[in-house]
Amino acid sequence: MKKKSWKSIPEGGIITTPGNSxxxxxxxxxxxxxxWNKEKCIxxxxxxxxxxxxxxxxxxxxxxxxxxxxxxxxxxxxDECPVKAIVMKKVGENGSD
Amino acid sequence: xxxxxxxxxxxxERFVSGHRLCPGCAAPIIVRLTLKAIKQAVxxxxxxxCLEVSSxxxxxxxxxxxxxxxxxxxxxxTISGVEACYRALKRQGKIRKEIKFVAFGxxxxxxxxxxxxxxxxxxRGHDFLYVCYDNEAYMNTGIQRSSAxxxxxxxxxxxxxxxQLGKKEHMxxxxxxxxxxxxxxxxxxTPANYLDLMRKVEKGVSIKGPAFxxxxxxxxxxxxxxxxxxxxxxxxxxxxxxxxxxxxxxGVYKINFDPGKNKKPxxxxxxxxxxxxxxxxxxxxIREIQEFVDxxxxxxxxxxxxx
Amino acid sequence: xxxIKKAMTGADAAAEAMRQINPDVVAAYPITxxxxxxxxxxxxVAEGKVKTEFVTVESEHSAMSACVGAATAGGRxxxxxxxxxxxxxxxxxxIAASNRLPxxxxxxxxxxxGPINIHCDHSDSMACRDSGWIQLxxxxxxxxxxxxxxxxxxxxxVNMPVMVCQDGFITSHSVESMRVLDDxxxxxxxxxxxxxHYLLDVEHPITSGPFDFxxxxxxxxxxxxEAMTKVIPAFYEIVDELGKLMGKxxxxxxxxxxxxxxxxxxxxxxxxxxxxxxxDELRKQGKRVGALKIRLFRPFPREDIAKYLRGKKAVAVxxxxxxxxxxxxxxxxxxxxxxxxxxxxxxxxxxxxxxxxDVNLGHITKVFNELESGxxxxxxxxxxxxxxxx
Numbered sequence: 001m002k003k004k005s006w007k008s009i010p011e012g013g014i015i016t017t018p019g020n021s022x023x024x025x026x027x028x029x030x031x032x033x034x035x036w037n038k039e040k041c042i043x044x045x046x047x048x049x050x051x052x053x054x055x056x057x058x059x060x061x062x063x064x065x066x067x068x069x070x071x072x073x074x075x076x077x078x079d080e081c082p083v084k085a086i087v088m089k090k091v092g093e094n095g096s097d
Numbered sequence: 098x099x100x101x102x103x104x105x106x107x108x109x110e111r112f113v114s115g116h117r118l119c120p121g122c123a124a125p126i127i128v129r130l131t132l133k134a135i136k137q138a139v140x141x142x143x144x145x146x147c148l149e150v151s152s153x154x155x156x157x158x159x160x161x162x163x164x165x166x167x168x169x170x171x172x173x174x175t176i177s178g179v180e181a182c183y184r185a186l187k188r189q190g191k192i193r194k195e196i197k198f199v200a201f202g203x204x205x206x207x208x209x210x211x212x213x214x215x216x217x218x219x220x221r222g223h224d225f226l227y228v229c230y231d232n233e234a235y236m237n238t239g240i241q242r243s244s245a246x247x248x249x250x251x252x253x254x255x256x257x258x259x260x261q262l263g264k265k266e267h268m269x270x271x272x273x274x275x276x277x278x279x280x281x282x283x284x285x286x287t288p289a290n291y292l293d294l295m296r297k298v299e300k301g302v303s304i305k306g307p308a309f310x311x312x313x314x315x316x317x318x319x320x321x322x323x324x325x326x327x328x329x330x331x332x333x334x335x336x337x338x339x340x341x342x343x344x345x346x347x348g349v350y351k352i353n354f355d356p357g358k359n360k361k362p363x364x365x366x367x368x369x370x371x372x373x374x375x376x377x378x379x380x381x382x383i384r385e386i387q388e389f390v391d392x393x394x395x396x397x398x399x400x401x402x403x404x
Numbered sequence: 405x406x407x408i409k410k411a412m413t414g415a416d417a418a419a420e421a422m423r424q425i426n427p428d429v430v431a432a433y434p435i436t437x438x439x440x441x442x443x444x445x446x447x448x449v450a451e452g453k454v455k456t457e458f459v460t461v462e463s464e465h466s467a468m469s470a471c472v473g474a475a476t477a478g479g480r481x482x483x484x485x486x487x488x489x490x491x492x493x494x495x496x497x498x499i500a501a502s503n504r505l506p507x508x509x510x511x512x513x514x515x516x517x518g519p520i521n522i523h524c525d526h527s528d529s530m531a532c533r534d535s536g537w538i539q540l541x542x543x544x545x546x547x548x549x550x551x552x553x554x555x556x557x558x559x560x561x562v563n564m565p566v567m568v569c570q571d572g573f574i575t576s577h578s579v580e581s582m583r584v585l586d587d588x589x590x591x592x593x594x595x596x597x598x599x600x601h602y603l604l605d606v607e608h609p610i611t612s613g614p615f616d617f618x619x620x621x622x623x624x625x626x627x628x629x630e631a632m633t634k635v636i637p638a639f640y641e642i643v644d645e646l647g648k649l650m651g652k653x654x655x656x657x658x659x660x661x662x663x664x665x666x667x668x669x670x671x672x673x674x675x676x677x678x679x680x681x682x683x684d685e686l687r688k689q690g691k692r693v694g695a696l697k698i699r700l701f702r703p704f705p706r707e708d709i710a711k712y713l714r715g716k717k718a719v720a721v722x723x724x725x726x727x728x729x730x731x732x733x734x735x736x737x738x739x740x741x742x743x744x745x746x747x748x749x750x751x752x753x754x755x756x757x758x759x760x761x762d763v764n765l766g767h768i769t770k771v772f773n774e775l776e777s778g779x780x781x782x783x784x785x786x787x788x789x790x791x792x793x794x
Binding site (some may be wrong): 162 | 455456457472476478603609614615616620
Binding site for chain 1 (some may be wrong): 327
């Protein structure tokens with residue numbers, strides 16, 4: 001994000017755009033990424049509740065995927081999945097997930 | 098108070114990605130769970146610390162609810178002011194909406210520098226929920242001991258050497274101190290027991306007056322464990338009775354989980370974290386810590402049997 | 405006109421203004437000599453005369469913290485303190501200003517410890533002069549009352565907190581004859597508070613109090629500096645309006661016989677009254693003397709001060725505070741304001757009244773005499789014992 005001057009930022013230090021941290025993609029932090037096996041998944045939603053980033057996406061009560069743009073690769077989801085439907089894989093040499 | 102997990106999981110996140118907390122940090126898990134468990138509109142105050150700094154680096158914010166940070170020691174005083182203004186405007190008919198008030202503080206901003214402002218807010222009976230995310234040290238400033246740091250733990254200000262083996266004092270029992278304020282609802286929780294935590298949050302905001310939940314927040318950096326083990330460590334705290342899950346509702350103690358015969362020895366807790374590595378072979382010290390945990394657990398059982 | 409004659413102490417005048425302003429939240433902690441303001445206001449609360457949520461916090465740090473919370477939530481917020489109370493809330497005082505919150509605080513001037521002293525001097529409010537708060541000083545109970553009304557309107561106009569100062573015990577605890585407006589006139593004058601961004605507007609969530617790296621802090625501070633430049637014009641608009649209601653003319657400073665004065669004494673708060681009285685006496689003897697009272701101290705009214713002091717022979721600046729290691733604060737700032745003018749007067753410093761040491765007609769007469777005879781040093785002291793009592 002290009003830096004703004006003192007004339008264009010809100011006064012009093014406030015931020016008026018809630019949740020705009022979504023513009024800051026922390027996905028490049030990870031050395032390992034979670035691979036989700038849709039077939040093995042029993043949709044217990046445990047990973048969704050325990051993800052520090054909120055990166056496990058849920059729609060209509062079902063896990064639909066993991067947002068690798070923000071996932072930091074902490075591995076909690078893989079460690080906590082009761083059926084090992086998530087496995088941590090090393091990020092490729094060229095940085096691919 | 099049955100919770101529909103599917104509904105809760107499908108709710109729009111009120112604390113979004115893009116924050117700079119460490120991989121595997123328990124604090125954002127605690128915040129997501131807390132905000133999910135509250136149905137109503139909510140205003141949040143946060144003390145200076147890991148959570149506040151990492152979630153609001155200007156010009157970014159991870160908060161999709163009204164949010165205020167003031168200083169380190171005054172989250173409770175700040176939310177008192179917000180809540181007082183709400184009461185004033187509601188009485189004047191200028192606001193009709195139901196709004197809940199939540200303050201988040203680390204152990205630093207709650208047990209130590211923030212203790213006075215917390216005590217004052219509790220005593221005055223403001224209608225708010227205070228959630229302490231206890232990572233057992235001043236982590237944001239680089240791992241220094243707080244009164245919440247357990248005895249024997251290494252930190253940068255309770256170092257290990259020939260003259261000293263980590264922190265000399267036992268951890269302060271803040272949950273009991275808060276309970277002594279005779280507020281309607283006090284509880285201990287962990288993110289590992291997320292259903293229990295969310296139920297407690299829901300209870301905390303539904304009662305009228307102050308509510309307090311002390312949530313253990315394992316820190317991979319400061320406690321020295323792999324960042325995928327955060328939840329396992331939190332569960333171990335409960336299984337060893339190092340961090341019992343309990344509630345104090347209008348002065349009545351209730352233990353939520355008693356491991357009974359499956360209670361794990363504190364040695365397992367100590368072996369799981371590098372901050373204790375100087376004690377791994379120190380049977381005498383480990384025995385002392387076990388005695389402390391057992392004493393506290395027995396007392397808690399006594400209190401909850403008084404019913 | 406709705407002007408009513410009353411007899412009140414400065415503390416009661418502040419409380420009366422607060423009653424008429426009827427803020428949403430007052431969060432305060434007791435400290436001598438601010439206490440009578442809160443006692444009187446607490447009585448109004450108990451009698452249902454105000455709609456205020458009165459939060460009796462457990463320290464001054466929590467008082468300003470709760471005020472910041474309440475003001476960010478969207479309420480009209482007021483409080484009061486003195487001396488070490490102000491010192492204790494110091495970090496939050498800076499935050500209130502940088503968050504651009506229109507909080508109004510009555511500061512009943514009292515010496516900062518140590519040793520502990522409960523009497524009047526200006527070390528407390530002087531210590532906050534860099535904080536980003538607007539500062540108004542009050543000579544008497546009527547000015548305390550007026551300054552509170554000006555403060556609320558000014559704070560909300562420029563989005564900046566305002567400190568209204570008065571001398572501890574001297575003004576706060578002395579009954580004086582003064583005038584107030586009727587309730588309806590005050591309500592009309594201050595109007596409704598309509599904040600643009602506030603926490604309780606849950607449909608439009610704001611984040612207040614973020615973390616700045618080195619890439620944004622400077623810009624935020626530059627904004628604050630800029631905002632201060634808008635204060636004096638706003639002040640004049642507001643006091644012109646108040647002037648029509650009270651039948652008075654207000655400026656950032658008050659000049660007294662300066663038109664043909666050769667020797668001038670500059671002061672703040674109640675001592676200005678003593679100086680004006682001395683001027684009256686000396687004028688009877690044909691001396692060409694005058695007084696300049698500073699009412700608005702922050703932002704510092706450089707232009708008005710230069711306008712009144714240029715061309716004078718000699719000026720003595722009275723400071724009821726010291727800056728250890730440098731010259732006294734008001735003196736320092738007055739000198740700086742006159743520096744570039746070729747017709748600047750000789751300016752000297754008198755430190756007086758620390759810790760409530762009394763200052764009277766005799767002392768001020770001595771000052772004028774020393775100005776006239778040229779025996780005044782660069783730095784002088786009024787009333788301190790240089791020798792043991794015989």
